[in-house]
Amino acid sequence: MIAETGHFALILALVTALIQFIVPLYGAQRGDRALMKVAAPAALAQFSLIVIAFFALMHAYVTSDFSLVNVWENSHSAKPLLYKISGLWGNHEGSMLLWVLILSLFGSGVALFGSNLPLELKSRVLAIQGSIGVAFLLFIVATSNPFLRLDPPPIEGNGLNPLLQDPALAFHPPFLYAGYVGLSVSFSFAMAALIDGKVDAAWARWVRPWTLAAWIFLTIGISMGSWWAYYELGWGGFWFWDPVENASFMPWLVAAALLHSAIVVEKRNALKIWTVLLAILAFSLSLVGTFLVRSGVLTSVHAFAVDPTRGVFILMILCLFIGGALTLFAWRAPALKAGGLFAPMSREGALVVNNLLLCTACAAVFIGTLYPLALETLSGEKISVGPPYFNLTFGLIMLPLLLLVPAGPLLTWKRAEAWPVIQRLWAAALATFAIVMILLVAMARGPWLAPFGVALGLWLVLGAAVEIAERTSLFRSPLATSWSRLKGLPRSSFGMTLAHAGLGLAVIGIFAVTAWREEHIVAMKPGDHLNVAGYDVTYLGEAPMTGPNYSGDGGRFRVMDGNREVATLVSERRRFRPGNQETTEVGLLQAWSGDLYAVMGDRMNDGARAMRIYFNPLISLIWLGTFVMFLGGLISLTDRRFRVGAPKTARRLQPAAAE
Amino acid sequence: MATITISRTTRKQKRAALILAGLAILGIALGLVLYALNDTIVFFYTPSELAQKNVQPGQRFRLGGLVETGSLVKGEGMTVRFAVTDMIKTVPVNYNGQLPDLFREGQGVVTEGKLDASGNFIADTVLAKHDETYMPKDVADRLKAMGVWKEGKGTGP
Secondary structure (H helix, E strand, C coil), X not given: CHHHHHHHHHHHHHHHHHHHHHHHHHHHHHCCHHHHCCHHHHHHHHHHHHHHHHHHXXXXXXXXXXXXXXXXXXCCCCCCHHHHHHHCCCCHHHHXXXXXXXXXHHHHHHHHHHXXXXXXXXXXXXXXXXXXXXXXXXXXXXXXXXXXXXXCCCCCCCCCXXXXXXXXXXXXXHHHHHHHHHHHHHHHHHHHHHHHCCCCHHHHHHHHHHHHHHHHXXXXXXXXXXXXXXXXXXXXXXXXXXXXXXXXXXXHHHHHHHHHHHHHHHHHCCCHHHHHXXXXXXXXXXXXXXXXXXXXXXXXXXXXXXXXXXXXXXXXXHHHHHXXXXXXXXXXXXXXXXXCCCCCCCHHHHHHHHHHHHHHHHHHHHXXXXXXXHHHHHHCCCEEECHHHHHHHHHHHHHHXXXXXXXXXXXXXXXXXXXXXXXXXXXXXXXXXXXHHHXXXXXXXXXXXXXXXXXXXXXXXXXXXXXXXXXXXXXXXXXXXXXXXXXXXXXXXXHHHHHHHHHHHHHHHHHHHHHHCEEEEEEECCCCEEEECCEEEEEEEEEEXXXXXXXXXXXXXXXXXXXXXXXXXXXXXXXXXXXXXXXXXXXXXXXXXXXXXXXXXXXXCCCCEEEEEXXXXXXHHHHHHHHHHHHHHHHHHCXXXXXXXCHHHHHHHXXXXXX | CHHHHHHHHHHHHHHHHHHHHHHHHHHHHHHHHHHHHHHHEEEEECHHHHHHXXXXXXXXXXXXXXXXXXXXXXXXXXXXXXXXXXXCCEEEEEEECCCCCCCCCCCEEEEEEEECCCCCEEEEEEEEXXXXXXXXXXXXXXXXXHCCCXXXXXXXX
């Protein structure tokens, strides 16, 4: 009964989305305020209905109602509660429901918080959101209904893929989808602006927080996914340039570019057409990502197994939205008035370079991800494009960008001189250079390029420090003055500095672990020793162990640092009861200097076990860095001017606040 | 008036310069992409395709098929030998390293490496089916086309 209610709510949501799409759009065209005002309540109603559907399915999962095909296929009564819940989005149908839930959540967010938007713009934005809702709700109802019944109901379910039974992966999809789908708001704003024929500073100010929110979610979602791959897959790596990883990384890159170009629109009223195009591209890449993951055209660790009709349906949605948006863009973009002028050497110029490089890097990833598909379709030849391609192209394109990041925020708007910037950065440059020298001498091992990579990350961190010191005129005025200046800085500027520093930390981690990882693949018997990065690792032996829905063997390793026992690591081989799937649990010792990472492998002929033991230096910095980027985004999001909203109001409020 | 005309020409010039700079970056990037694609791509063959293709020893490629039942031999230390088959031709594979969790005889596998002079495939990477829903699609497609594909035993009634 509850499931039927959910199904019914889903169909009602589709109808509501249709109303949300058509009525306000028509109303805005006619200038009919009553029709335009339909948009906000429709968005809220659509959200409420999807919430009902979502919780109906959730109820079925929590109570293990195996009369639903979807629950039977993906759940099991012996699973811990967390994984019963996360099992909902661990499959195609359920994850699509989560997708539209988040889509309508963002839509109702615009409806609720957009009270200072002009009614026409707001109703057009919500109408476009509604149209996306129509497409995906139709997709769910027509091809991926999660509420299908089974008769007679089976007694036990098939269980969730054990690799997905992990806390990081339980929360990874909601964050990632929030990022993907959050970009739909920027897209809707872009479409509304094209219909309107007007892009101005106020528009950019409304778009930026939504883009920022989407980018924050994408950052944390990608970071979680990478963390999961690191310690759950047991391959010792953190990023594999897997097509599905790339599918989430491409929108992230373009969203980052959009964040930066929207600043230029907001502050200088320039780069408008480009910014609108970026907003369209960012969401288009989200759709491409959704298509790649779900159509079955790619094979990947993360891909869902899906039937081709769904792939065709998503491909149609994809063509409709991307094609429609680009057509509208080609037709209406010339109507947008060009804005402020600037010299190539200026803050705007630096942001243009940022955009060009980020988009080019994204294009390189795009080609590498889709070229094998295209080639197979055209010639039948099967190839794989692996990490060497991506490391070379993406790395070389990002290099100048990373080098220039510390300089960008120090440039002035409109027209800037290079010399003052160089003067301000010389201390950071000198410190970076010194570190390269030290590392070149100290690190005998590893490629000679590695110290430069680490120094590049350090350069970003130091550059961020210089930037904050400059803004507060630290060391040049009394500390009290610097302190009050620091307190007076807008939060968005803090956010930027943090995000740039976080990027630097992640870069340090990536280069350090890639260049200086220690890898041992050895056969070990109980009592055998191994020296890994100064630790003495002893294999103690294995013991059988059981969990709620699995049994297996746990191999224990004693880790000594000199004479001090640091830890006992346990690496498990788990066999999950439904289906007897095997997974490996990594034994992990985390420290600032790096992670000790132990994996127990197959039993050999002579009773020994094949062990893989890594030392991953500074790898924690990768996740720390992404977390700092996330934090920077979050702080920037709480900036006063986004809360206050339209620039006019802000100006009127400022004198009052100063008194 | 004069200032206006100046600003008009500079606006145009600046836009042209901007577009040129953009094209230059894109051009360089395109060259880089083509170079990298040329250099880093790895082709995929099944054993029977390998027999037709005349692949030189030392050239990297991926070999995919089923692990021949009864072919897995564990050798000294971490070395293993097995054979990859597509039910028509079979290629012996040497591998020094740890096999993935889901490596099984009779199931799909993709290996990456190169041939040695005597026709053995020296693999440095072995990718087995990663879980029940993931399989080397390359393998599945070819084997399905040949009608010898067996779905993995595992989940499902």
